[in-house]
Amino acid sequence: GKILDLSNKNAGPKIQVEQLEKVQANPIGVPNASRDFSSLNFSPNPLRYQNPPSWPKVTATASNGQAIAIEGKLPLKYQAGTKDLEEQGLLFFEIMKNAMSMRSPQDEFEVVGQWKDELDIIHIKYQQTWEGIPVQGGEWMVHAKDNEIYFANGRNFPTPKAVQSSQTITENQALHTCFRDLGTKETIKRPATLPLGLEDFQWDETALVYLPEENGNYRLVWRLDIHPNLVKRYRYFVDAGTGEMIDSYPTHCGFTHYTFEGEKAHSEAPHNHSSVNLLTKESEVLADGPRTATARDLFNINRTINTYEVNAGFFMIDASRPMHNPGSSSFPNDAQGVIWTVDSRNTSPENDNFNAFHVTSNNNSWNDPISVSAHYNGGESYLYFKNVHGRNSINDQNGNILSFINIVEKDGTDMDNAFWNGKAMFYGNGNIGFSSPLAKGLDVAGHEMSHGVVQTTANLEYRNESGALNESYADIFGAMIDRDDWKIGDDVANPNYFRSGTMRDMENPHNGGNSLNDNGWQPSHYNERYTGTQDNGGVHINSGIPNHAYFLFATASGVGKDKAEKVFYRALDRYLVASSQFVDLRVATMQAAADLYGANSAVSTALKNALDAVGIPGGSGGNYQNDYQENPGDPYMIVSDYDETAIYLVDGNGNIVGNPFINFGTVSRVSVTDDGSYAVFIGEDNTMYEIDFGNNSFQQIQSETIWRNVAISKDGSRLAAITLDYDEFIYVYDFGRQEWATFELYNPTYSTGVSTGDVVYPDILEWDFSGQWVMYDAYNELGTFFGNIDYWDIGFCNVWSTASNNFASGEVSKLFTGLADNTSVGNPTFSKRSPYIIAFDFLDNNQDDYWIMTANLETGEVSDPPIFQNLVIGYPNFTPSDQFISYDAESTSGDPVVAIQKLNSNKLSAA
Numbered sequence: 001g002k003i004l005d006l007s008n009k010n011a012g013p014k015i016q017v018e019q020l021e022k023v024q025a026n027p028i029g030v031p032n033a034s035r036d037f038s039s040l041n042f043s044p045n046p047l048r049y050q051n052p053p054s055w056p057k058v059t060a061t062a063s064n065g066q067a068i069a070i071e072g073k074l075p076l077k078y079q080a081g082t083k084d085l086e087e088q089g090l091l092f093f094e095i096m097k098n099a100m101s102m103r104s105p106q107d108e109f110e111v112v113g114q115w116k117d118e119l120d121i122i123h124i125k126y127q128q129t130w131e132g133i134p135v136q137g138g139e140w141m142v143h144a145k146d147n148e149i150y151f152a153n154g155r156n157f158p159t160p161k162a163v164q165s166s167q168t169i170t171e172n173q174a175l176h177t178c179f180r181d182l183g184t185k186e187t188i189k190r191p192a193t194l195p196l197g198l199e200d201f202q203w204d205e206t207a208l209v210y211l212p213e214e215n216g217n218y219r220l221v222w223r224l225d226i227h228p229n230l231v232k233r234y235r236y237f238v239d240a241g242t243g244e245m246i247d248s249y250p251t252h253c254g255f256t257h258y259t260f261e262g263e264k265a266h267s268e269a270p271h272n273h274s275s276v277n278l279l280t281k282e283s284e285v286l287a288d289g290p291r292t293a294t295a296r297d298l299f300n301i302n303r304t305i306n307t308y309e310v311n312a313g314f315f316m317i318d319a320s321r322p323m324h325n326p327g328s329s330s331f332p333n334d335a336q337g338v339i340w341t342v343d344s345r346n347t348s349p350e351n352d353n354f355n356a357f358h359v360t361s362n363n364n365s366w367n368d369p370i371s372v373s374a375h376y377n378g379g380e381s382y383l384y385f386k387n388v389h390g391r392n393s394i395n396d397q398n399g400n401i402l403s404f405i406n407i408v409e410k411d412g413t414d415m416d417n418a419f420w421n422g423k424a425m426f427y428g429n430g431n432i433g434f435s436s437p438l439a440k441g442l443d444v445a446g447h448e449m450s451h452g453v454v455q456t457t458a459n460l461e462y463r464n465e466s467g468a469l470n471e472s473y474a475d476i477f478g479a480m481i482d483r484d485d486w487k488i489g490d491d492v493a494n495p496n497y498f499r500s501g502t503m504r505d506m507e508n509p510h511n512g513g514n515s516l517n518d519n520g521w522q523p524s525h526y527n528e529r530y531t532g533t534q535d536n537g538g539v540h541i542n543s544g545i546p547n548h549a550y551f552l553f554a555t556a557s558g559v560g561k562d563k564a565e566k567v568f569y570r571a572l573d574r575y576l577v578a579s580s581q582f583v584d585l586r587v588a589t590m591q592a593a594a595d596l597y598g599a600n601s602a603v604s605t606a607l608k609n610a611l612d613a614v615g616i617p618g619g620s621g622g623n624y625q626n627d628y629q630e631n632p633g634d635p636y637m638i639v640s641d642y643d644e645t646a647i648y649l650v651d652g653n654g655n656i657v658g659n660p661f662i663n664f665g666t667v668s669r670v671s672v673t674d675d676g677s678y679a680v681f682i683g684e685d686n687t688m689y690e691i692d693f694g695n696n697s698f699q700q701i702q703s704e705t706i707w708r709n710v711a712i713s714k715d716g717s718r719l720a721a722i723t724l725d726y727d728e729f730i731y732v733y734d735f736g737r738q739e740w741a742t743f744e745l746y747n748p749t750y751s752t753g754v755s756t757g758d759v760v761y762p763d764i765l766e767w768d769f770s771g772q773w774v775m776y777d778a779y780n781e782l783g784t785f786f787g788n789i790d791y792w793d794i795g796f797c798n799v800w801s802t803a804s805n806n807f808a809s810g811e812v813s814k815l816f817t818g819l820a821d822n823t824s825v826g827n828p829t830f831s832k833r834s835p836y837i838i839a840f841d842f843l844d845n846n847q848d849d850y851w852i853m854t855a856n857l858e859t860g861e862v863s864d865p866p867i868f869q870n871l872v873i874g875y876p877n878f879t880p881s882d883q884f885i886s887y888d889a890e891s892t893s894g895d896p897v898v899a900i901q902k903l904n905s906n907k908l909s910a911a
Helices: 085-095 171-182 369-389 442-455 464-481 534-538 544-554 560-575 582-597 602-613
Strands: 057-061 067-071 109-116 122-130 133-145 148-155 204-212 218-226 234-239 245-250 289-296 302-310 313-315 339-347 401-407 418-420 425-428 636-640 647-651 656-662 678-682 688-692 697-702 707-712 718-723 729-734 739-744 759-767 773-784 787-798 812-814 823-830 837-844 849-856 868-870 884-890 896-902
Touching: 085 109, 085 122, 085 133, 085 148, 133 218, 171 204, 171 218, 171 234, 171 245, 289 369, 302 369, 339 369, 369 401, 369 425, 369 442, 369 464, 369 560, 418 442, 425 442, 442 464, 464 534, 464 544, 464 560, 464 582, 544 560, 544 582, 544 602, 560 582, 560 602, 582 602, 678 707, 707 759, 718 759, 729 773, 759 823, 773 823, 787 837, 849 884, 868 884
Parallel strands: 133 204, 339 401, 401 425, 787 823
Antiparallel strands: 057 067, 067 148, 109 122, 122 133, 133 148, 204 218, 218 234, 234 245, 289 302, 302 313, 418 425, 636 647, 647 656, 678 688, 688 697, 707 718, 718 729, 729 739, 759 773, 773 787, 787 812, 823 837, 837 849, 849 868, 884 896
């Protein structure tokens, strides 16, 4: 987020924008250019909702996003009136039918089996059918304890769009078709007398089934399983109406799929009383799947790493962990729940040429120590959070752990850094400050991965004391993952640059220096803290204070690292909020210690002594959740018609004021000042307009036909706008200075001066209460050799400084930076009274689900259950009292409507 061309703020980097003027509108009828979320391929959020928590939830999906595993119990109202588990199973499917892409599961499933195992768990098997005929490949199981279903898994096909169901071909005719084909492949030899033990051998098995097709239709076919001899077996599908052979494949199992060439060894058949034909079977190698290998890392140490074999090639993908989701994975390019190392081949994520490639081997031998170190360290860091803190990957939802190696600076020079950008870890190879590739350091990997953990727990704001806590937590967990010392970066640091030989030292934060002028020096006491503006207010500097407190705590008698890490993790996960300062760390850790070991325990006493020793102050902590009084006056709502060709004003009783209020089309959401006096929007001609509600009039205020969206600050003093260029810039106009400034959006990392340029364009804009930050949603895309990582997310850009009464630096922070795969968030809006509450749309592209959500920016809480499951994008907004959320929806008959949902007082749940 940099202000470009500040010396001439009237000129942006790509456009020349004239000063805003009030002129008479002259519409020219430019077509609507609104955006449709669902047209994008969403990607990777700490959000995990696919159904309200009181209902069953999808826990695994196929590659097409359809449910293959569902966990949870039937709501009580669905259990009423029946204790029959088979009926409960059908009801279970009925309430999950959207996730299963079915219209009526109760009509499309039949029970084909039920049994109880040695643990008294009951299993019921269902066959998918259509018109009473089985659907090939459609089977589900439900599992129940104590007469209550808790889990279901299986595969099914969507309810058919159309069905071809004529049958004119008989079973014998279908068999004849198959044998004609079999004769070209195999020797058909069926002895009249079957060998001992095979007396009941069945040569042919046939059935009529429906075969789902890629176009969504079902075709009635004969399914035939045929043995041409006692060794081989083939499956055929023959159209029941035309006799066409649709498909066939061998189903016999061999030891290998290779056919070996050259001289073969012979052996005599064992002698017995009957003639025996020796059958030479093909052998079978291991199927594709996880493998292990031993390879040397950057320490020249042999490490055991987990790899994955696909078609006799090996990839640096670890799918051996419990988080792996095989049902949603397609190797090697679309693996879910894996640890994955890829090579950027000396490109920069800030440049257009950035790319990434699989790290591969043709024989599972690996001779690149950089990739070996990154991959091994990623696995060790995963194991730490899984085994010690019970986290299922970084986002606690089995998300991928992705490492990019061989990252360079924007100018092509070696990068002297490593960073986490909210989605992956990136490793440079060192230059001046670091004499080794940063992938070498286990504490480096632990540090960067820990930033991801921080942002999916407390999400500590990355500046000033809260940012120092963010950095400190990354150091603490990095030191606990690499537990042999208290140094950070000692395995990669250049001793000619860091006089102590390490970047930071938690035992001795001064690190061989005397002041901030010495590389690696940090304060060790609160009275030494840095209070300037560099380094985001000293996030890497002041982290030495809580670092040292942790060292003193963990080395105290009766504590140790095992107890200390539990206390600090619990504080992060349960008590700290986004704006927490050092005093809040004291409150949070003391409470966590009391929870785990008792308020009067030796552990709590040692913690108090450690915090006192570094001067972290006591007190009650900060209150960062202050509300405003409700604005006086009557409530109104601005809506458009479905085609966005007119604007309507609606009063608090739902009555339309004017029909329409403005007979003019829009291409943007209308943005209103806090007192309701004025609004701005982009008209259908892509110019900028103002609405004066006092005079019930509207007029053009900026005549260039370049605009796509605009938002006005709460006090009406500034505008934020974006253009039809669909680029990464936000343009801000200040009425007082009569000047424009341009801000370039980026995705922040946790390394000073390092960002990733994967923001493609923003869309929705809204100002915060202070008039200093613009909240936006943006489409992001990080291209790799094997596909794009793309998603929508929500960010905040600091565009104005009230202290200097001037444009600000353009710092960017994000709402969620650990979005789950194939999910997105967008269309954010602030609460009218609570500056820390926002609402937004959440989209799960795996399930085609739309949710209205709210979130508390301070505590990190998200509405649970979601406010509303929607059928369309909602574009939510709060009413002036915050008692309701309004949003776009569809009626039960499919008509577009504006809906409202009452909220509870916390604004995180529906009343």
